[in-house]
Amino acid sequence: MLKKIVQKIEEFDTIVLHRHQRPDPDAIGSQLGLKKLLQLNFPEKTILATGFEEPTLAWLGQMDTVADSDYPASLVIVTDTANTERIDDARYANGAFLIKIDHHPNDDAYGDLLWVDTSSSSTSEMIAFFARELGLDVDAEIARLLYAGIVGDTGRFLYPSTSARTFEMAAYLRRFDFDFSGLSRQMDAMDYKVAKLMGYVYDNLEVDENGAARVVLTQETLKTYDVTDAETAAIVSAPGRIGAVQSWGIFVEQVDGSYRVRLRSKSAIINEIAKRHGGGGHPLASGANSYSLEENEAIYKEIQQVVKDASK
Numbered sequence: 001m002l003k004k005i006v007q008k009i010e011e012f013d014t015i016v017l018h019r020h021q022r023p024d025p026d027a028i029g030s031q032l033g034l035k036k037l038l039q040l041n042f043p044e045k046t047i048l049a050t051g052f053e054e055p056t057l058a059w060l061g062q063m064d065t066v067a068d069s070d071y072p073a074s075l076v077i078v079t080d081t082a083n084t085e086r087i088d089d090a091r092y093a094n095g096a097f098l099i100k101i102d103h104h105p106n107d108d109a110y111g112d113l114l115w116v117d118t119s120s121s122s123t124s125e126m127i128a129f130f131a132r133e134l135g136l137d138v139d140a141e142i143a144r145l146l147y148a149g150i151v152g153d154t155g156r157f158l159y160p161s162t163s164a165r166t167f168e169m170a171a172y173l174r175r176f177d178f179d180f181s182g183l184s185r186q187m188d189a190m191d192y193k194v195a196k197l198m199g200y201v202y203d204n205l206e207v208d209e210n211g212a213a214r215v216v217l218t219q220e221t222l223k224t225y226d227v228t229d230a231e232t233a234a235i236v237s238a239p240g241r242i243g244a245v246q247s248w249g250i251f252v253e254q255v256d257g258s259y260r261v262r263l264r265s266k267s268a269i270i271n272e273i274a275k276r277h278g279g280g281g282h283p284l285a286s287g288a289n290s291y292s293l294e295e296n297e298a299i300y301k302e303i304q305q306v307v308k309d310a311s312k
């Protein structure tokens with residue numbers, strides 16, 4: 001598989017890299033890590049990265065301006081994105097050949113060539129593996145980007161997706177001379193306003209007798225704390241720090257009145273709930289969409305049910 005991907009890379013002069021909307025450190029880390037990796041190892045090629053410039057992740061790196069005319073003769077590689085609707089920049093379909101590199105369940109098997117490995121903690125881990133297995137040159141900046149992606153998707157090596165290979169890749173990347181403690185501090189840091197929002201989350205969290213929990217963040221709450229939907233990412237794992245909490249949903253009201261629901265769990269499988277409500281993702285970390293207060297209730301009831309079933 002790795003060889004096939006390299007063969008395709010060798011065939012094209014222009015390569016455009018995409019990742020998912022509402023990017024997280026793994027989306028950008030894998031996208032820009034791969035970009036720098038290809039630039040370093042194939043200096044004669046034009047390697048471009050496209051997508052929304054997420055302000056809270058600007059410290060990771062910048063996107064490029066990609067022209068429509070760049071696409072027809074290009075290889076497009078999409079990292080960290082399970083389904084086509086989630087790909088940032090719909091022009092991904094305009095390339096001559098499409099490769100999917102991802103670690104989410106392969107429910108939407110798009111692309112002409114797919115490398116999907118659900119045993120990987122992150123797509124950044126896959127790119128690090130790709131680089132090491134093929135003996136490609138790696139530098140400190142590539143290592144920084146991929147390490148950030150691994151740290152992001154494993155919750156700093158906390159989630160069960162953290163494997164022996166995850167640590168191997170982390171150890172491999174750590175050899176390069178990037179600002180390790182600066183990056184670690186950056187990824188652990190939060191704005192004062194987000195810290196206050198976290199206080200709100202702990203104050204208003206509803207937890208049932210089996211450990212099913214929820215909190216609703218309305219537009220009004222977001223305004224009160226002066227945080228954007230993207231900034232709420234920092235509080236998603238917070239309920240899990242409470243011992244009694246097993247699975248939880250964070251319901252974030254959107255401008256249009258719908259809700260983005262972030263589902264997390266310590267052991268009970270919750271991505272089936274997400275799939276029933278216009279979303280998907282990992283068994284223990286997924287996202288759904290709700291279009292009414294009734295649907296919010298239905299989703300919470302489903303969380304309660306899986307937690308109850310798992311506690312038997």
Ligand SMILES: [Mn+2]
Binds near residue numbers: 103
């Ligand atoms: Mn990921």
